[in-house]
Amino acid sequence: MKIRATAAKVIFQVVEQGQSLSSALPVAQQLIAAKDRALLQEICYGTLRWLNRLEFIADQLLDRQLKGKHRSLHYLILAGLYQLFYTRIPPHAVLAETVNASGLLNGDSFRKLINGVLRNAQRQQEELLQAADKNEPTRFSYPRWLLKKIKQSCQYGYVSVLQAGNEYPPMWLRVNLSKQSRDEYQRQLAAVEIQSTPHASCESALLLEKACDVSKLPGFADGACSVQDAAAQHAAWLLDPQPNELILDACAAPGGKTAHILERQPALKQLVAVDSDANRLSRVAENLQRIQLEATLINGDASHPEQWWQGPQFDRILLDAPCSATGVIRRHPDIKWLRRPEDIAELAHLQHDILNAMWQQLKPGGTLLYATCSILSDENSSQIKSFLERTADAIHVPLNEKDTALQPGWQIHPGEQHMDGFFYAKLTKQVTV
The missing domain is CATH 3.40.50.150 (Vaccinia Virus protein VP39)
Structure with a gap:
């Protein structure tokens, strides 16, 4: 419950107040249990990644926008839609947690509305997503002006560029070649069951099969490697x-x-x-x-x-x-x-x-x-x-x-x-x- 309410506040701070996610999220993460921080990050990043698309879907389901002191409830709904459409969280859990979170945002009187919006979204998911796909700004979730700029700059490859911007970023390591060779460090990673692939042309780069905490990287504290794309x-x-x-x-x-x-x-x-x-x-x-x-x-x-x-x-x-x-x-x-x-x-x-x-x-x-x-x-x-x-x-x-x-x-x-x-x-x- 607190995770969803906190996510709504963070998204509000970014979209309405112009704060960067990298400054708003760490502050919010200190307010919740350590075990819940990864989920908070997933909801915040995911909702912002697909914001335009989720806004379009919410507009189809709401008679009017939630504004003023209830604006954070609007972002709570978007966060709920993100979880329904883009995560493996069971729908019943998404509905229950999102509706209950409204109470932490002074939105008890909106519980029925939020429940109805999310249930309708669940029932109409296929039609809603198909409708969102009809226009590029809602299909790829970019503001219209930026999409136009990217299209001008990238021309024929712009669709793959837009799609790549919505993907989960991989974790790259830069091996400190003054300490050991890339092959040697790759073997050190494999010894602790961290799989990696070398970059074809960048001699220092290793792509991790799965992101991990830097504390698990051999020699990280001593400068054996760094995280860098x-x-x-x-x-x-x-x-x-x-x-x-x-x-x-x-x-x-x-x-x-x-x-x-x-x-x-x-x-x-x-x-x-x-x-x-x-x-x-x-x-x-x-x-x-x-x-x-x-x-x-x-x-x-x-x-x-x-x-x-x-x-x-x-x-x-x-x-x-x-x-x-x-x-x-x-x-x-x-x-x-x-x-x-x-x-x-x-x-x-x-x-x-x-x-x-x-x-x-x-x-x-x-x-x-x-x-x-x-x-x-x-x-x-x-x-x-x-x-x-x-x-x-x-x-x-x-x-x-x-x-x-x-x-x-x-x-x-x-x-x-x-x-x-x-x-x-x-x-x-x-x-x-």
Whole structure:
């Protein structure tokens, strides 16, 4: 009962108040028993994943919307519908627990209504789902504006991209190759009955057959491995750090890529990791402490490096730019409902400014790797194409056969080789004679 009421409150906080799920859910989880936290997470993530679809179905079953002080009951109904349609929880348990939860949300007078809505949903499930399938925003559960943007960016492959955004995300590990080989660590996992599959092209990545708590991973506390999607792991490989180089990791938090750069090349002259969020920068410090490596951490704005860096230009820069995060919707379904159409233009403008600023900090002959976890061309290929057109000393380095001057960069789509959506573009600065 308390789980459902708490879930309704969390979903309300995300959709109505604009809180991120990653900030609202942990607070709520402290209010319920430890054994119930996984179910709370499942209901919150699942309801937000399918929000548009569930809203459509609720509209077919309700004469009028529940508003004002009863708004949280609306999200209680959506959470009930999610459990009926998308989980294996017995329907009688869903009905009983959801109806009873209304009392914890000052909704005793709505018990009969909620019971009726869920019973009708159960009886009419097939027809309701068929009706929801007739329009793409309710079939795939995306806001109309974002669906249109994805369709423009991904063109013929957009359906698989939308579907991938609704799937449960897999758990990838990054093996610390400075401590052991991937094959060796895979054997260590198998010894504790954790099955894994190596990524075909990313040498450090292992895909777990089933997600598990990090406490069960051999050597995790000592830095033998880290949890990081294979798409993000490509950053350190593409950057290709060399001994005695001065490297900048711009917009570094939470520090997964920072750590990977150091694992790849411990003999750097210096690695500087910058982030504008002091709280998130502390996460970088925690990550580095666990793997027992060091970097220079700076709380600063990447678009104004003159405020925090008076040293020499960098040999290599990883610019993991602020973005819409549309490539990781499967991990953060609230992104669909928290983003606004105007955000994309604002982010593209910020990326433009940071790219320009970072280029001035790169030495001639140096390499800049631009990265986002977005799938929108405004933030990716269009951003890089525009930069190349206005920057005379920027040289485009193709990463594969699809990375062309007309459409620069490597776009990884969500679900491709089980990875998150990600974008990379590699640039070098021309040496003037």
